[in-house]
Amino acid sequence: MIITSIRPNGEINVGFLSFLKSKPESAAAAEVEAAASAETVALAEDAAVLITRTEIIDKRQRLAGYRFGASAAEPVLVDALVVAQVPEFAQQRMALVPLSAEAVAAGLHLPLAAPHTVFLLEHTAADAAAILRAAGSQVALHGVSLKDEDAALLSSANLALLSLNELPLTEFQALCKQLHLNYPHLKLLVDGVATWDEQRMLLSWGASYFMGPFLTTTDKVDPDAKIDQSRMTSIELLNLLRTDAELPAMIEVAKRDPGMTYQVLQWANAPANGQTTKVTSLQQAFMVLGRNQLYRGLTVSMFRLGGGANKERDESLLEVALTRARFLETCSKLPQARRDELFLVGLLSLFDVLLGVQMEQLVGKMHLSDDIRDVLLGKEGVYSPYLTMVLLLQRDKVGPALEIAAQLEIDIDSLPQVGQAAFEWAQASMQHTGAD
Template identity: 30%
Template sequence: MTTSSAFIGRQPVLNRNQQLIGYELLFRPSLEAEGAGPLAALQADTQVLVNTLHNMGTSWLIGNKLAFINVGEAMLASEFLELLPARRVILDLMPEITPSNELIARIKYLHAQGFGIAMDGFSFNAPSAQLLEYAKYVKLDVQKHGTSDFQMLAAQVRSYPVIRIAEKVETHEHFHLCRELGMDGFQGYYFAKPETLSAKVIHPSFTHTLELLNLLRMDAEIKEVEAVFKRDIALSYKLLRFVNSAAAGLNTTISSFSHAVTVLGYKRLYRWLTLLLVTANEDGKTPPALQKTAITRARFMELLGGALNLPNDACESLFVIGMFSLLDVLFDMPMTSVLEHLHLSDQFKQVLLEQPDRLTPFLQLAKACEDKEMRDVPQLCRELGLSPEPFNQAHVEALAWVEELGL
C-alpha cells in the first residue's frame, strides 16, 4: 500500500486596515520537496491535497476567515473541490489557466455553489484575464512589475468591481506604494515578519487586563490566569519585565507564564494590574497581524513539542519563545537589545537568537511556514524527526486555536 502526504502552510491575507480576512493555504507534495515543484505535479496530486484538507476538518476556517487555495486547470476539474466548505474558500486561479468553454462552465458552476474566485498574479496579458468577469478578488504582484507599470495596472483594475489585493509585499517600500494606490488588501512576507511595522511602546488590551483582575478577585486557577497572558503579547512581555525588575526581587529565571504568576503571587499581581489598567490604551495596541503571527507561532511550537513527546516544561518553554520571537519587530530594535531587558534563561536567549540549541529548529520551522515558498520546511522537519501528518495537524490546530481567541 502506498500513501501520499502534503505539507500545508499558510500566509495571511489582510484588508486595508491590516486586519486578517483569511489565509492563502500553501502546499508541498512531499516531505522531500524543497519547493512547490512543477505546476503539473501539484495538479496531478489534486486528490491528495484536497483530501488532506478534508480529512483535517474545517476548524481552520473558524469564524469569518477565508481560505485562498491556488488552483490550476486540473484542480478546477476535480470533483473533490465540492468536499470543501464553499463559502469559506476562495479559488485562486493561476495566471497560466487558458479558458475553454468547459472551464468557464465549471467556474460558473463553482461560483454558483458559493466558491469565491480570485485572479492570482493578474495581468491583462495573461491567458486567465478572460475570466476577470467572474472574479471577486484580483491579486497584483508588486514584484513582477516596475513601479510605473504596477501603478498603471492597479489603476486599470480599479475600474472593475473587484477587491484588489497586493501580493508579494515584502518591503516597507512595497507596502507604502500599495497603500498610496489605495489597494484593498495585502499579502506577503512583510506581514508575516514585518521588519518595519513596529511600536516603541506596546499596550496590553484593556479587556484582557480587566479579565485578569476579575480572575484574581475570584481566586481562579493559575491555568486560567496563564491563558489570558497567552492571548496578549504586550501583557506577557510586561509581566516578565515586572517579574525581572528589582522590585520583584527575583533571583531565578522564568520558564513559563504560570511560573511568573507563581513567583509574584496573586496579591502583588493584582496590585500591578491595577496600575497597568491606567496605561491600557486601545489606540496603541499591537498591530493585529503581528499579534496573530506571534501567538500562532507560540501555539504551533507548543503543539509540535507535544507531538514529539517533549516534557510539559519544554512545551511551555516553546510557547514563551514563540510568543517573544517578534519582540525585535515590535520594538524596532535588535533582538540582542530586547533580551537585555528580560531575565530569560540562556537557552531561551540562544533560541530567540537562533543559535544552536535543541529547541532552535522549532522556532526556525515556525518561521519557515510563514515563507510562501516554504523552502526550509522539509529539511527542518527531517531535523526534528517530524512527519507531515503531525506537522499539518499542529499547524491547523494552532491556527484554529488563535481564531477561537477572537483576536
C-alpha cells in the first residue's frame, strides 16, 4: 500500500484514503495482526507490555514527540520499546525514555540510542549522566533545584523535567526563571499542564516543551463563534452522506467549493483505487470512492481546512485523533458497522477543540446516529465506555482502562499490539505532512 500524506492546505494526498477504507471484519482483524511484527507477537506470548505515550508539545504547538513508558521491569521495557521501533521514531522526533542509573550502568540504554532519544534520569544520577553524555546521548533531569549540588549536572544536561503541581505557583515561577537565566542552553519541559492558559503562562516563563491534557481541551470557547465556510460546506456534505442523499444533491454542495471539488477528484484518481482512466467528474468520483470512504476522508480533512494561527495545533490534534480513532476501530470484535462508528467517535471527539465551538453547537449541525451523538455530548450510551477507555489510556491511566476493557469483553492481551498498530498507522498516514 502506497502512503503519501495529508497536505497542509487541507487536501489529503492520494495514497492516504486507502488507509481510511472500511474493511470487512475479518480483513480488518488480519491487518491489525499483520501490523504487529513477529517480534511483537513473540513478546506478547511471554508478557504483553502496554506502552504508554504522552504527547510532548513544543512552543509552536507542534507535537514534537512522546514520553514513552510501560509498567514493566526496565529490561522488559527496553525490549518492548525496541520492538515498538522507538529508535526509528527517534530518528526524526523526540522520544523521552525514563531510565534508572542502574539501567544505564548496565548498558540497557544502548539499543534505544538515536539522534532524538532523550534519556530521563533523576537529578542525583551523576554517573549515569556522564555515561550518556560520553556516548553522545541527550540527557533530561527530573527533580532539579537551584542548589549548588545540581549545578554541574544542569550545566551539561539538555532538558529539565518540571512538574507544575510540585511547588506553589510563585516558587515554580521563580524556579523556571532562574533555570532559564542560569542555564540558557537548558530546555524546560513542564508536566501537568491542564489548560491553554497555563501553557501560555509557562511559555512566558521560559518553558520550551509541555505535557498534560491541555492539547485536547478547548481554548476560550466563544458561544457565538462561527464555523468557517469551507468547514461548513464539508459538514453539509457529511450530513448528506449520513442521510443517504441522492448523488445530484451531494454534487451540488461539493461544487460550491472549488477546493473540495479538486480534492475529491484527487482522491478518486489515487492509484489505490485502480482506475485505468482518469476520473474527471464529481459524479464519477463519488461512485469510485463510495460513501463510507468519502465520509472518512472528509472528516479527516476537517483538521486541515482551518490553517492560519492554529495550523500547528490542528496538526497535533489530527495525530492524536487518528491514533484514537484507529484504536477504537480495531480494539473490539464488534460488527463492522459499529466499528466504523467508533472510528468516527474517535475523530469527532476532538472537533469541539478543533473548531473552538461547544460540542452541543457542533452536534446540532451534523446528522449523526443517536449513539454517536450521545457519546459526544457526554451521555451514557453504547460507545461511552469505549471512548472513556481510550481517553484513560492516552492519559497513562492504564489500570482503570483495563478494567473497562474487561467489562467490554475486549481481549486485554491483544491491546499492546492494537495500540502499537494504531500508533504506527497514525504515524504512517502523516509521515509526509509537509509534502507538496
